[in-house]
Amino acid sequence: MTSDAAHVKTAPEPVRDTAADHLLTPDNCAVVFIDYQEGQYATIGSASREEIDLGAVTLAKLARAYEIPTVLSTVAVGMGVNRSTVPEITEQLPDVPEIDRTGVNSWEDADFRAAIGATGRKKIVMAGLWTEVCLAFPTLDMLREGFEIYPVVDAVGGVSPVTHATAIERMTQAGAQPITSLAFGCELMRNWARPDADLFRTVINDYFERKRAIGDKTGTLFK
Numbered sequence: 001m002t003s004d005a006a007h008v009k010t011a012p013e014p015v016r017d018t019a020a021d022h023l024l025t026p027d028n029c030a031v032v033f034i035d036y037q038e039g040q041y042a043t044i045g046s047a048s049r050e051e052i053d054l055g056a057v058t059l060a061k062l063a064r065a066y067e068i069p070t071v072l073s074t075v076a077v078g079m080g081v082n083r084s085t086v087p088e089i090t091e092q093l094p095d096v097p098e099i100d101r102t103g104v105n106s107w108e109d110a111d112f113r114a115a116i117g118a119t120g121r122k123k124i125v126m127a128g129l130w131t132e133v134c135l136a137f138p139t140l141d142m143l144r145e146g147f148e149i150y151p152v153v154d155a156v157g158g159v160s161p162v163t164h165a166t167a168i169e170r171m172t173q174a175g176a177q178p179i180t181s182l183a184f185g186c187e188l189m190r191n192w193a194r195p196d197a198d199l200f201r202t203v204i205n206d207y208f209e210r211k212r213a214i215g216d217k218t219g220t221l222f223k
Helices: 049-065 110-119 131-144 161-173 181-189 197-218
Strands: 029-034 070-075 098-101 123-128 148-151
Touching: 029 049, 029 110, 029 131, 049 070, 049 123, 049 181, 049 197, 070 110, 098 110, 123 131, 131 148, 131 161, 148 161, 181 197
Parallel strands: 029 070, 029 123, 070 098, 123 148
Antiparallel strands: none
């Protein structure tokens, strides 16, 4: 017989090739935020701002913690129509410049395409407001050009529940792979026994603290 102590595991499994892994790792993906601006939030009808920020801020914290190349884009700031990215996002990404555009499809903007190319990554974890336009359009274009796109579905929102859901379905049918912010964090971390697991522990603890605060504010159990 063997003792129970012989079955206790405290060491991590071997790390797979972080560049070639088919799953997401800090070394094989980039993160993209599109149009997290006041005007966009004001027209969202599929989720509350608090719900969107729960996922979006978590995504930004993960990108920063794991030092993942990040692209941040806005629309119509230079035209005087919209304001810049909301501080909830920029506070987590202090060294990421904003790429302003005039068009709703960021992939049609040369500076945006150049920023994506500069990351050297083909796996793109992407979030944008609205789901059905600012996220869906570049997703569809980039899939055709050989990118793997991972829409972060709990960090985005559309004009209505049906427009949001239809956009997720459209992107998925085209080959996108929907993901959530916490699932992304688990995929990056992969093993609780690794030295860098505390990066995710910090983010996940913050996530649930903010999640509880949303429930306290609304008087309901936020799921």
